[in-house]
Amino acid sequence: MHLERPTRDTVTTIRSDGSRSFLYPADTKGRFTRWRRxxxxxxxxxYLALPWVKINGYPAAFLDIAxxxxxxxxxxxxxQDMWLLFFVITGVGFTLFFVTALLGRIWCGWACPHTVFLDHVYRRIERWIDGDALKRRALHAAPLSAGKIVRRVVKHTLYVLVSAAIMHLFLAYFVSLPEVWSMMRTAPSEHWGAFGFMAVSTGILYFNFGWFREQLCIVICPYGRLQSVLIDDHTMAIGYDSQRGEPRGRAGTTRGDCVDCARCVQVCPTGIDIRQGLQMECIGCTACIDACDDVMRRLNRPTGLVRYDSPAGFAGQKTRWLRPRTLLYMLLLLVGAAVATWAISTVKPASFGVTRMVxxxxxxxxxxxxxxxMVRxxxxxxxxxxFRVSVDGAPAGSRSLGLGDPVVLGPMEEAVRPLILMQERATYTGPFRFSVRMDDAERTFQLEREVRFLGPEARLLRAEEEEHRARR
Structure with a gap:
């Protein structure tokens, strides 16, 4: 079967005639493959353990939106604490910038959920059902037959089941595992919203991992396009040592070490030729390193023709780890971490709000x-x-009604109570500010909210009273 060599002039998974080129990356063996697996x-x-492991009585990750x-x-x-998400989002962003500036797209190849599940779950199933890369490619090109239909049905059935299992576990992050199990044992008509979500999300996951695959990284994910502004000549990335490998020749010749076996292309999950330089489609998965090292060992040549190094390192220069770009990202990351630590330390085990009645x-x-x-x-x-609620800072003669008794709340419970503040007309002093304070019964913390008492200006109220008495 004829395979077109990838070029830098077009997306690697699109042929010259515009059709989709389906990839069947070959297996690799080596240290990076073992470490990545x-x-x-x-x-x-x-990911599987978070909904099961409990901390302080709740799953380690439980986003109870309801x-x-x-x-x-x-x-x-x-x-009320969701403002802390700002620190989470910015922290993830600065961490990604810093790691990318140092190590390139190591996130994509080693930790991205899409890569993890595609390479280590779905492609494992495909290899188990259809065989190695040569057999999968031959099966794809073969005419439809009973054997091919059976393999396709078995493989895609497993894809759907795995996708459904992943999405059920994902749903548990939001409704808890017992609730998911309860929904699974009842008719879909009793929870149409959750059932619809599961059906649609499972279909999307199946479509992505069963057909779309590397197109998500190449076409949709913006990270590959951002790498050009995040990296420089001293960023560690996977590359080809052209000074040592060129000119390419066959084994036993006096030419460069690269024998043009195209093994690095055959194992690439996005179909690129790493010898053409760093490209947008490269996800840093290290498959080409292990593949090339294996060939070099067979030829009794030094490994590392394809390796982790910086463009400066490949040019024979020294890689600089500390440079303005990495120092700036590190500074922003440290400042963000310090502010986030302070913000989290201000989170109290209760929340307290005071709003004016409509x-x-x-x-x-x-x-x-x-x-x-209304006090919440x-x-x-x-x-x-x-909890006890009190009013502080109100003028003498003011009275408050409601919340005179302690408020007892169960675990994760909330209460809304009315609070009325009154000032006698005879001693009324006009608009003023006061505070409503909530004390924990164990005196472990206090929460205070400043509120403005609204009313007419005192002189206007006095003038109104004098006019009313004069009319009498």
Whole structure:
């Protein structure tokens, strides 16, 4: 079967006539393959374990959107704490920038969920059913037959089952494993929303890993296009030593070490030729390193013709690790980590809010001027807690109604209570600010909210009273 050699002039998975070129990367053996497989299995185990492992009574990662509670490795956040996501997102961004500036696209090849599941789950299934790269390529080109149909049905059935299993576990991150199991044992009509989500998401996952595959990295993911602005001549990346390998020749000649066997192309999951230089499609998976090292060992030549190195290193220069780009990214990362640590330390095991009741902002009657508020208390702990609410800073003669007794809340429970603050007309002093304070019964922390008491200006109220008395 004729295979077109990849070029830098077009996307590697598109032939010269515009048709899709399906890739069947060959297996590799070597140290990087072993290390990458071990790290992938560890990442998959980590992903599978999070909904099962409990910390402080809740799964290690449980994003309870229905109750607006987010449990992350023992830390419980309410909806009011979601501003902390800013630090998570920016921290991930700066970490990615820093790692990319140092080590290139190591994230794509070693830790990206798409690569991990495609190379170490779905392609494992494909190799098990259809055989090695030559057999898979021959099967693809072969006419339709009973054997081919059976293999396709078995393979794609396994793809669907694995996709469904992954998405059910993903759903557990949001509704918990017991709830997922309960949904699985009941009719879909009892939870159409979750059933629809599972059907659509499983279909998308199956389409991606069963057919779209490397196109996600090449066509959709923006990271490959960003690498050109994140890397420089001192960034470690996978490359080809052209000074040693060129001119290419066959074994036993006096030409360069590269024998043009194209083994590096055959094992590449995105179909590029690494000898043409760093390209957008390269995900840094190291398959070409192990493949080339294996060929070099067979020819009794030094390994490392394809290796991790910087463009400066390939040119015979010294790689500089500390440079303005990496120092800037490191500084931003450290500042962000420090601010995030401080922000997380301010998170309390309860949240507390005071809002004004809908309607007239204040009420004036014959006896007093009143402001009415709603106080919302959320216990974010997994044990019962008792809270006391008090009003501080109000002028003398002011009275508060509601929340005179302690508020007892169960685990993850919330309560909304009215709070009315009144000031006698005779001693009314006009708009002022006061604070509503919530104390934990164990005196472990306090939360305070400043509120403005609204009402007419005192002189206007006095003038109104004098005019009313004069009319009498």
């Amino acid at each position: 071990g790290s992938a299995l560890a990442l998959i185990a980590f 109750d607006r509670r987010f449990h992350l490795f023992g830390l419980t956040l309410a909806a 309607g007239t902002p204040y009420i004036v009657d014959d006896a007093a001027v009143r402001n009415q508020f 208390i959320v216990n974010k702990r997994n044990v019962p807690a008792t």
